[in-house]
Amino acid sequence: MNPERLLSLTNRWFSTSVGLTLVIFLSSAICGFLLLPYADADSRFSGIWDAICNAAGFPVKSSATDIIQPEFKISGATLGLAELTSPSPQSIGRGATLAQQCAICHGPEGVSRADAPNLAGQYAQVIYKQLHDFRSGARTNATMGPFAAHMNDRDMIDLAAYYAYLPRIPSSRDSAEVPLIVASGAPTRGIAPCGSCHGTIERKIGSPWLNGQPAAYIEAQLRYFASGARRNDTNQQMRNIARALTDDEIKAVASYYAGTQ
Amino acid sequence: MTSEDHAASAVVAQKIERRWAAISILIVVFLTAMAAVAGIHQATMPQARVEIIDPEKIHLSGEFVETNLGSAIEPDGSVTVRAVGQQYSFTPQCILVPVDTKVTFRATSADVVHGLLIQQTNVNTMLVPGYVSEQVARFSRVGDHLMPCQEFCSVGHEGMWAMVKVIDRNEFMSLAASKRRVSCVE
């Protein structure tokens, strides 16, 4: 048999099989792009092309009207800056000069003697975020607000680089005595272990290193998060946890991280 | 082997081939029909739209800012629930919905892939950063449901769950009348 005869419409086998394939193709297209999308009672298509494009998976930008905007400032700091992960020596040097104005509370080497947070060895993203939030008003504090108000982004990046560069204070506590709430959280109350974000097990960018922080400071911040007085944690990630903590747990966490337990 | 023997066995082979072809076509038809019936009647419809969103900016503006999360009443009387999943909690932590009402869940992730599953119901979807997951549900009974994260999302995963409380429709409406977004976070 010659090949031209085989692939010609006069060949009954050829025309039937091509015809059948076309019928299957068309009916599955109608089923998939029109019948099934419209069978969904909750589909809200503006027309036939809308239904086809949606079934084909063309992405649409999410839009919703009547959004309830917050009446407070939301933390808008961008933590992905490359300068925060690999700072230049100039940046660290400039940060050291700027840090002189912080030494009264945070200590000349970033270790406080006044229950202010210890900044030595803190993650650069954390320092940057908090300074940014103090300036924007997402976090309020009578002392820090005025300081941050006069800083530009460069100052904040340099300060973050300097404090991240300083050595952390060595831990003095006995690792055998980790409170249950720190070691394993309380999964039945929706509390993950502290270290799953704060760096000892895993680190979530923007979460501070807690070891060696003053107990009074940690306790106060947990209470602010629980009451909603502090809300510069993105999407309530810390408020959700702090609300679920008991009074005793807040105290245990604070004294554990302070190393006073 | 004679040529008659050969012809006879060819006939047998052809019969067997036809039988197997019929069986495989039946299997294809059965599976297609099953998918169609399940898709239409068992409410396992895939999401009708692919919606994209910038996961690094969801907390700043748009429908997933924290003050806009929770349950909202739509003009058509249905309820839309908006939620965000992140390491390691859902916001809001407690979701309030009315019974016997169409409820549209709209949720997304702020960081890694999470899962949203409401126990005792067929609500089950992944929360993928960059995409909005939407699923429609209707609760036929008043009661509480656990809503655990069903995708391992790193070491604190076991602590990630929320509560869905299904309450009387009138009670829900009176709560929603005073606030525009409702949740049962204390």
Ligand SMILES: [Cu+2]
């Ligand atoms: Cu998760």
